Amino acid sequence: MNRDLFIYDSYQRQHVRLEPIHDDAIGMYVCGPTVYSDVHLGNCRTFVSFDVIYRYLLALGYKVRYVRNITDVGHLEGDADEGEDKVSKKARIEKLEPMEVVQRYMNGFHHMMNVFNTLPPSIEPRATGHIVEQIEMVKKILANGFAYERNGSVYFNTQKLIQEREEYGKLSGKIMDDLINESRTLKNQDEKDHPADFAIWIKADERHLMHWPSPWSEGFPGWHLECSAMSTKYLGETFDIHGGGYDLKFPHHENEIAQNIGCFHHTPAKYWLHANMLLLNGKKMSKSDGNTISPGQLFTGESKFITKSYSPMVIRFFMLQTHYRSTLDLTDDALQAAEKGFKRLIEATKAVSNLSTNESALNTDLNKEIDQIIDSIYSEMNDDFNSPKALAAVFDLVTRINSFKDGHTNVNQLSKDTLSRLQSEIKIWVHEIFGLKNEDATTSGEGSKLNGVMQLLIDLRAQARAKKDFSTSDKIRDGLASVKIQLKDSKEGTSWSNE
RNA sequence: GGUCGGGUGGCCGAGCGGUCAGGCAGAGGUCUGCAAAACCUUGUACAGCGGUUCGAAUCCGCUUUCGACCUCCA
Numbered sequence: 366m367n368r369d370l371f372i373y374d375s376y377q378r379q380h381v382r383l384e385p386i387h388d389d390a391i392g393m394y395v396c397g398p399t400v401y402s403d404v405h406l407g408n409c410r411t412f413v414s415f416d417v418i419y420r421y422l423l424a425l426g427y428k429v430r431y432v433r434n435i436t437d438v439g440h441l442e443g444d445a446d447e448g449e450d451k452v453s454k455k456a457r458i459e460k461l462e463p464m465e466v467v468q469r470y471m472n473g474f475h476h477m478m479n480v481f482n483t484l485p486p487s488i489e490p491r492a493t494g495h496i497v498e499q500i501e502m503v504k505k506i507l508a509n510g511f512a513y514e515r516n517g518s519v520y521f522n523t524q525k526l527i528q529e530r531e532e533y534g535k536l537s538g539k540i541m542d543d544l545i546n547e548s549r550t551l552k553n554q555d556e557k558d559h560p561a562d563f564a565i566w567i568k569a570d571e572r573h574l575m576h577w578p579s580p581w582s583e584g585f586p587g588w589h590l591e592c593s594a595m596s597t598k599y600l601g602e603t604f605d606i607h608g609g610g611y612d613l614k615f616p617h618h619e620n621e622i623a624q625n626i627g628c629f630h631h632t633p634a635k636y637w638l639h640a641n642m643l644l645l646n647g648k649k650m651s652k653s654d655g656n657t658i659s660p661g662q663l664f665t666g667e668s669k670f671i672t673k674s675y676s677p678m679v680i681r682f683f684m685l686q687t688h689y690r691s692t693l694d695l696t697d698d699a700l701q702a703a704e705k706g707f708k709r710l711i712e713a714t715k716a717v718s719n720l721s722t723n724e725s726a727l728n729t730d731l732n733k734e735i736d737q738i739i740d741s742i743y744s745e746m747n748d749d750f751n752s753p754k755a756l757a758a759v760f761d762l763v764t765r766i767n768s769f770k771d772g773h774t775n776v777n778q779l780s781k782d783t784l785s786r787l788q789s790e791i792k793i794w795v796h797e798i799f800g801l802k803n804e805d806a807t808t809s810g811e812g813s814k815l816n817g818v819m820q821l822l823i824d825l826r827a828q829a830r831a832k833k834d835f836s837t838s839d840k841i842r843d844g845l846a847s848v849k850i851q852l853k854d855s856k857e858g859t860s861w862s863n864e
Numbered sequence: 865g866g867u868c869g870g871g872u873g874g875c876c877g878a879g880c881g882g883u884c885a886g887g888c889a890g891a892g893g894u895c896u897g898c899a900a901a902a903c904c905u906u907g908u909a910c911a912g913c914g915g916u917u918c919g920a921a922u923c924c925g926c927u928u929u930c931g932a933c934c935u936c937c938a
Contacts, residue, residue, distance in 0.1 A: 534867095537867080537868085537933075537934085538867050538868055538933095539866090539867065539933095539934075611868095611869090611932060611933080612932065612933065613933095614868090614932090614933070615867095615933055615934065616933090616934085641869090641931095641932085642931075642932065644930095644931075647930075647931090648930090648931085649931070649932075682887095683876085686876075686877060686878090686886080686887065687876080687877060687878085688877085688878075690869095691869095691870085691877080691878090692869085692870075692930095692931065692932080693876090693877090694876070694877090695876095696875075696876070698874095698875045698876070698888080698889090699875065699876040699877085699887095699888085700876090701875090701888070701889095702875070702876060702887060702888030702889075703876080703887075703888080704888090705887080705888060705889095706886085706887040706888065707887090709887085709901095709902095710887095712901085712902095745878095751878075751879095753877065753878050753885085753886070753887090754878060754879080754885070754886080756878095756886070756887080757878075757885055757886035757887085758885095759886095760886060760887070761886085764902095764903080767901090767902055767903065768902080768903060768904090770902075770903095771895080771901090771902050771903060772895095772903095773894090773895090773902080773903050773904080774903090830897080833897070835897060835898075838897090839897095839898080839899085842899080842900085846900090851900065851901080852899095852900075852901090853900065853901045853902080854896070854899090854900080854901080855895090855896095855901075855902070856895085860901090862901090
């Protein structure tokens, strides 16, 4: 197994070789969603990106513990620490229990992750289930002198961290002097010693529906604290990979690093990975100016930004055609192109199973070429999970498979070993690593019935064609076309596919 | 205003010092009863202006433009 994997670490700002802390096991923490509304399509891209990373690490034979949290308390509205808790607010407005809000949107999130065929994480901890751990962490940070209490709330002392460790701001590229000086004029009315300080425990006012007892007040944990507490609990004080969206770099990840240093005197993760944003027609998605589209709208086609509906796997394929660290521009044209490309990929993945060789025309050069292409898929992916390049190599195989299938290239040039490697590797890549599944219904019970019906029609049409009864054969083909089933004639007979 | 990251052919997107990205669309061809599918061949590119280099899409500087985060303003 080729584990010569290089990744781009946002913290060091360079490509580095992935060297896990423990030889065969990797701990990976990815910041999950705050469940106070429907999943955003941009979130889906982030989680699909990390899903492919997770799947690839598994394919390399690593034992991966993938922890992705659910934020169900503590994420406040607005920038400041005095905003209202997002979940709490939604619950108040809709007159629901906070946990009803959480459950509803968490279910929706899980459903969408399933629709996009992402693997569930190994552990999916919730912030509200780890209040005790968070309180313990606040105690430690206080004991270490990196936090102070004001009227029942506890704040992290960023200035002390800057002075003693020259650390705060490193991940996000903030300049410490700016953090010290520029923000000094703002919001002096609150109880923090310094505007850059942030709350790790917040005293609940009467509006807050969710609160817990603590040594400082009846309150709730700050948003950033949950990730520090839960990653430590499940992955240890130091683990391999910490991931999340680019927009979480500051303040969320920066504050997380601060908390871990304040508590354990070192940063939590060896490597930081950040997935880039999804744009719509060249602009960021924003609900306020209407430049937004939901996964549901994509699947139904009900949006002014698209001309038709697109299936989840087409969207997933579309996402994989771009590197996870690049912004991705969603447009109708691009989706249409992705749809056709995806279809060709899936058709070839199915067709490869039917190939067989008798080795009567062995061609060592060709066998070597196929082997090299397969190896290159791995080496492309080893370059910071370069899925677009890996896909390009897979398409090289697609062309060759189709050529064998049509008889343009003699399949008997292949050795049995090469063919079986080709057959298994393309399925590993398409289905297991890229997580793309065949969306045809042919594998289900109804599907196999349909297969029988289709075979009958194909046979009848073949008979008609043999008798040069083209009006009958065309009637069958056109009739099927009108229900979106396409017939494809080839030397080896007729096959069919949806759309 | 600050920090960081981008501007690649008709569209989306890799590449980041010298060699083919890839997908989709376009053109020509093969196969086919006709189609479709598939295969083969093929054109058009690196925001602009300077500089470094034997050689730059790739490095440096400036200009312009876009995005993210922060800030400001509301």
